[in-house]
Amino acid sequence: VHKADLEVLKDQIVEFLERFHSSHPLTTGMSREELRKKFFSRTPNSHFQFVLKKLEEEERIQASRSLVFLHGRQVTLTSEQEELKQDILNLLKKQGLQPPTLDELLKQFPETSGNLRDLFYFLLQHGELVRVSEDVVVAVDQITAMKTRLTDSFPSGTTFSVPEFKELFQISRKYAIPFLEYLDRERVTRRTGDKRVVL
Numbered sequence: 001v002h003k004a005d006l007e008v009l010k011d012q013i014v015e016f017l018e019r020f021h022s023s024h025p026l027t028t029g030m031s032r033e034e035l036r037k038k039f040f041s042r043t044p045n046s047h048f049q050f051v052l053k054k055l056e057e058e059e060r061i062q063a064s065r066s067l068v069f070l071h072g073r074q075v076t077l078t079s080e081q082e083e084l085k086q087d088i089l090n091l092l093k094k095q096g097l098q099p100p101t102l103d104e105l106l107k108q109f110p111e112t113s114g115n116l117r118d119l120f121y122f123l124l125q126h127g128e129l130v131r132v133s134e135d136v137v138v139a140v141d142q143i144t145a146m147k148t149r150l151t152d153s154f155p156s157g158t159t160f161s162v163p164e165f166k167e168l169f170q171i172s173r174k175y176a177i178p179f180l181e182y183l184d185r186e187r188v189t190r191r192t193g194d195k196r197v198v199l
Contacts, residue, residue: 010054013035016035024118026081027122031067032066032067075122077119092138097175099136102137128140150189150198151188157198159196159198162177
């Protein structure tokens with residue numbers, strides 16, 4: 001590739017990321033695959049990797065396994081966003097293990113709908129919220145407390161049923177099943193027939 005053409009391409013990628021960050025201030029970076037499709041959809045992946053490497057060497061961008069972002073980028077919340085974040089976390093904790101969905105949160109804070117949606121995904125990305133299932137999202141502290149209470153009530157090697165889990169946490173089956181499936185994935189429990197065993 002001609003050096004001048006390469007420089008133009010690199011500038012275009014950086015400018016594109018600048019616009020992306022401006023439009024999505026709470027998003028850490030752009031999907032690596034999305035960026036590849038934008039600029040390298042008709043060329044081998046090795047060309048994309050080569051250009052990214054050059055930009056990283058020049059300290060113009062940073063790239064993880066899944067994201068690409070401008071070098072040194074750090075997402076910080078404004079005071080209003082920090083306040084909204086606390087409102088979200090407080091509401092989730094108040095609802096316990098039967099949390100509202102994102103749509104229900106948006107109805108609770110209609111005046112901040114756009115900002116709330118971005119903030120919701122920001123908190124997921126940074127581990128302050130945990131996605132248990134498509135519709136069930138809770139604060140990470142709630143997950144930690146749930147695991148502790150479960151293992152305190154049912155020591156390692158103990159089996160328990162879905163009704164016992166529902167009774168322990170005072171939740172309906174609608175929420176109990178997603179939490180149990182999450183605990184299975186996290187290797188806290190293992191399903192054995194109609195029951196679970198604590199690992």
